[in-house]
Amino acid sequence: MATLATYSYLRPSGLNPDDRRLTLQTSGGPAAHPRFFNGFLTTPEPAAVGLLAVAEVARTRYYQPVSPASLDPVVTGGLDRLRFESFSGCCGVYARLDVLPDGLDGEITTHGTTNVDVNPPLRQALAGIGDRDPMHVAVGPDDLTVTTIDDGPLVEKKVPLPGRWLRGFAEAQVITAPFEPRVEVGAAEATAFLRRLPSGSDRSVLWVVPAGRTLRLTSRPVPGAVCLPGAGRLVALRPFLRFATALRAYGPRVAAGSGPVASTWELSTPTLRLSLTLSPQPHRGFSGEGAVLAALAGDEVCDDADLISALLSWDPTIDIAALADAAGLPVERVRAALVQLGTAGRVGYDVAEAGYFHRVLPYDAAAAERMNPRLIGARALAESGAVSVGGDLATVRSGEESYQVRFTGDVGSCTCPWWAKYRGGRGPCKHVLAVRLVTTRNTEETAGVGAGSGHVDGIGA
Structure with a gap:
C-alpha cells in the first residue's frame, strides 16, 4: 500500500543561465505551490556524503540481500533545519541526515515534507561535489534539485511513499522515544571502532560498552551497554567518518540477560548529524514491531490526534507539556495522539534532541488501522x-x-x-x-x- 497524490506545476523548473539562480516549481503541501528552502549548504561535501548515505540505505536490503530496492528518501523543511530520512528495503535500518541551522545559508520560507527519488545521475552528481563547490539547494514538496556552479540542474520528481515506510516511521519513533545517550567517543576512536566491525553479512547480536576512551564489543548485555544487532548494517556511516567529530550511541536501559533491542548510532559535525537506527535483529523490520498498537487502541485517540495535529508547530522539537496544556489533555493522551500522527508520518523522534519533531505528510487517521491488521x-x-x-x-x-x-x-x-x-x-x-x-x-x-x-x-x- 502506498500514499498517492496528483501534482500540477505553474511552469517547468529552470536554472537562469545569467545569474545561475535555480527556480523550482512546486505543487501541493501547505500551499498550492510552496517553496521550502532556497540557498546554499555551508559544508557541501559532507552534506553530499550524508545524503548519499541516506539514499544508499533506501536502496539496500540488509536481510536476504537482493537487487537494490527502488525506495526513496524523505525530506522535511522545519523551522530552522532540513531533515532527510529513509528506510532500508527490508525496513530494518532507519537513516536520517539532519542539516542543522549552521549548515544552511539561505531561507526556509515555508514548511513541509516530500518524498524524492535519488537516482543514479543525482548520486553521481553528489559524489563529485567537493567543499570548494558551492552547492545550491532548493527544496519543494515535489522536487529536490542540487546544482554546483559548473553543472546544470538535476531534478528528481516525487514518487509514492510505500505503506511499509509509514509503518516504519511510526514504529521507529515509538521505539526510540525512551532512548538515552549511552556511549560517546571522538573521531579517531569512532573510525577505529567502525572499521573493525563485522561485514554486512554478519547477523550476530553484539553489545557495546565504553572502555576508557574507546568502545569494547561483548557478546552479553550488561548495565550501560548498547545493543549492536547486525553490526554490518552500520556500513553506510563509514564514508562520513572523515568529517565527523564524534560518534554517539543511544538505546534503552538494559540489564544482564536482556534480549536484543534497537539502537541509534550517530556521527556528528558542527553542521550535520547522520544517524542510523537498527532494528533489534537483522531479520526484523521496524514496520512489523507492533510498538504503536497499544497507543492506537484507545477509543479517544483519533479525536485527540485531530486536536493535537491542529496545535503542532514547526519548532525543532515538540514540547509535549506545552501541547498538553494547550489541548487540555493529560500528557499520556498527548503521547498516544503523537503515536497516531506518527502512523501517517506526521511526527518523528529525534534522540539527539530528546524530542518529537513535526512532519507534514498527508494525515489520514483511518490509515493507522488499515496498516495494523x-x-x-x-x-x-x-x-x-x-x-x-x-x-x-x-x-x-x-x-x-x-x-x-x-x-x-x-x-x-x-x-x-x-x-x-x-x-x-x-x-x-x-x-x-x-x-x-x-x-x-x-x-x-x-x-x-x-x-x-x-x-x-x-x-x-
Missing part, C-alpha cells in the same frame, strides 16, 4: 462481544478457540500462539488489544455514569 482484529473481537472480563482474568473467543488474557500492571499476556512465540517482543496480540479496548470503554462508561463512585473493577484498573 492486529488492531482491526482486536476491534472486531471487542465489538462482537467476544471478550468476557472477570476480575484479573479475561477470556477472548476467537473462532473456535478461547484464550486467556491477564494483565500485570499495564502489561498484558495471552495464551495464544502469537504470545507464546513472541512474548510481547513484537507488540501485543489482538486478544490483549481487544481486552484493553473493552476494559477502557467500560471504565469510561462507569466514570461517566457514576462519577466519584470510586474503584472500577476490571483488568489493569
